[in-house]
Amino acid sequence: MDLKNNFLKKTGFNWGLPLVIFLLIAFLPLYGSSYNVTLFIYFLLYMTLAVAWTIFSGATGYISLATAAFYGLGIYAAALFGESMPFIFVIFIGGAASFVLAFLVGALTLRLKGIFFAMFTFGLVLLMKEVLYWWELTIESVRGYFVVSYSNNAIFYYLLGLLLVTIIVAYAMSKSKYGLALKSIGENEEAADHIGVNVTLVKITTFAISATFMGAAGVIMASKLTYIDPVIAFNPMMSFSPALMATFGGMGNLYGPVIGAVIFTYLQEILTTGTLKSYYMLIFGSILVVTIMYLPRGILGLFQQLWNRFRRVKSAPTSRG
């Protein structure tokens, strides 16, 4: 009995369910409506961004609001190289460019702590938007670019592939010794430094890896936009949304950001298309405040807590007071 339970726990529960869900999603374009494919494009996009954000910010506790900067850089990579190269190369270029930018920015800013780091990373988004805007207007005398379009199904599968890679990398990192080092940095940076962790290098590299996936996601989504300019590419909401989704879902494991992304993407879809259009930002903000104040470990942490309490009551009603 115990053996069977363990077996279920080890194989069925941990891998079976995600696999079934993954297969259901993977074949969606074959049986779903085109509306559903479009909706799932956004599910996949935000899951990727939320998981990528968690790779760095979840473990270290450094709140990065630079997501939109890397995402926007990916969009611009698509606009500049999309016509001359195969799409998959462009995705790599967008990812690599974001990696390099994040590495440089990280080297400059990761000595900042708390709110200062968050502010600087958000400043990066605005800086890139303004600089590109100025560049296009005064140097190139153009406004925006056209981007090569791809079908929704193609975008869907590229995103699905990217999400898969992002999750695998995030999972492998969290299980490796570098995952352990990242966690120790989040707990106590000084102590981590004194027991041999090259704190700066670990932080910067992880920040850059996390940015790579954001850049790649930008490349893929650009082909849905056809026309882009700095205002479209560097949308501040792309910084806030993934951070909120991951925080709301909980960052203890990778289910958290995935669940958070699904809930908020769906919420966004209902609220911005229905009659409640103008309330979206209000609800979005309220949930953010409540999450930060009352759910430090996210919705998943809340469920875990309730589940533990339930199990404890069930299995040992008298042993604990």
Next chain:
Amino acid sequence: MHLLQGDKVTVNFGGLVAVSEVDFYTDTGEILGLIGPNGAGKTTLFNLISAAIKPRSGSITFKGKNITGMKPYQVCRMGMSRTFQTVKVFGNMSVLDNVRLASLFGNPQKPSESEATREASELLEFIGLSKDAYLSASELTLANQKRLEMARALAAKPELLLLDELMAGLNQTEVSDAMEDIRQVRDRGVTIIMIEHVMKAIMSICDRIIVLNYGKKIAEGTPEEIVKSKTVIEVYLGE
């Protein structure tokens, strides 16, 4: 050549000279005590030795190499590790992971994951925390968190171990246990510098003692010499 040597080490925070032209050394195998009133600069000196802060002037050499300007993680990988005055364990990580991490990153021999796990388990056994290996570090008592910090520091395979008030806040039994631990660590070939206010402990286990006051070294010698020193009695020990 001394294992660790400091020459005219000085550092100031704004106008306050926290450590002023202090010379010190320690030799392999000894236990060196560092005592003095609160604010004398003891922890600052530890921060200088472990490269957490840079001296304004003077130099510190460890194993014959100048370590001024190095980073803490580099000094750690050279074979020096420390504990903290206020415990800094990784509270949400397991006790085992706390120690494993130090073995993986601090030990210059770069052990594999399985070697690190084995070494961490051995250290927990040695320090008496085996049964708590899978608890979160924050669930331990203060005394055990201090033990954990020592195990974590030892996992980096140090030649020199800095213990910052390991016994502060511990009761009589725990102090005796900690003294026993320190002796055993020394018997493993680790040189120790310890900051301590518990005089009984300092006097019975240290081979040599340095006394700091207002950032200056005011006395240095064996425990017998220190308890007899007029200056030390005046500023610190009392009549």
